[in-house]
Amino acid sequence: MKVGIVLPLSGPFAASGKQMLEGARYYLRKNGDKVGNRRVELIERDDGGVADATRRLAQELIVNDKVDILSGFGLTPLAFAAAPLATQTKIPMIVMGAATSSVTERSPYVIRTSFAQGQSAAHEQERSERCSGPC
Numbered sequence: 001m002k003v004g005i006v007l008p009l010s011g012p013f014a015a016s017g018k019q020m021l022e023g024a025r026y027y028l029r030k031n032g033d034k035v036g037n038r039r040v041e042l043i044e045r046d047d048g049g050v051a052d053a054t055r056r057l058a059q060e061l062i063v064n065d066k067v068d069i070l071s072g073f074g075l076t077p078l079a080f081a082a083a084p085l086a087t088q089t090k091i092p093m094i095v096m097g098a099a100t101s102s103v104t105e106r107s108p109y110v111i112r113t114s115f116a117q118g119q120s121a122a123h124e125q126e127r128s129e130r131c132s133g134p135c
Contacts, residue, residue: 001038004061006072006082007096008049017046017074020096024071043067049074051081058082062089069094076100083107 005024007017024042033040043065047053054073061067062085070086073079074097083106086093095103095112104110 001035001040001069002043002065002067003040003069003071004043004045004058004065004067006045006047006054006057006061006070006078008074008078009044009046011048011050013049013074016097017049017072020072020074023096045072047078049078051077054078055081055085058085062091067091072096073098076103079103079110080106083110086110 007021008014009017028040043061045057047057058070069092070082071094073082073095076098079095079098082093086109087107090109093110095110097114104112
């Protein structure tokens, strides 16, 4: 099973992209690289945090590498750039970092493994109501 992972591994958002990539690698090291009897292969691409690069790389992963799943997408514009490709090709797209709530509405093939901004804001409000000082 080929999983194409497109993340900002260079540029101003490289730190978060590298953390997401390491999380995926860690999962495979910890749990093994098989799902059922299928071996999972990560195919990594650096989009530099540029939406045009994200779309191009996702398309290359679909056409040239024949990936079964797209993943990564550390920022909302990057996820938005790739979502139409997921719809056109009916390939699942796992969004690991983009937090705008409408990301999952861009394609029926998009799921998010992180949080949405609204969830974070609600959590902070709840926390501030609960705590008068540092919690």
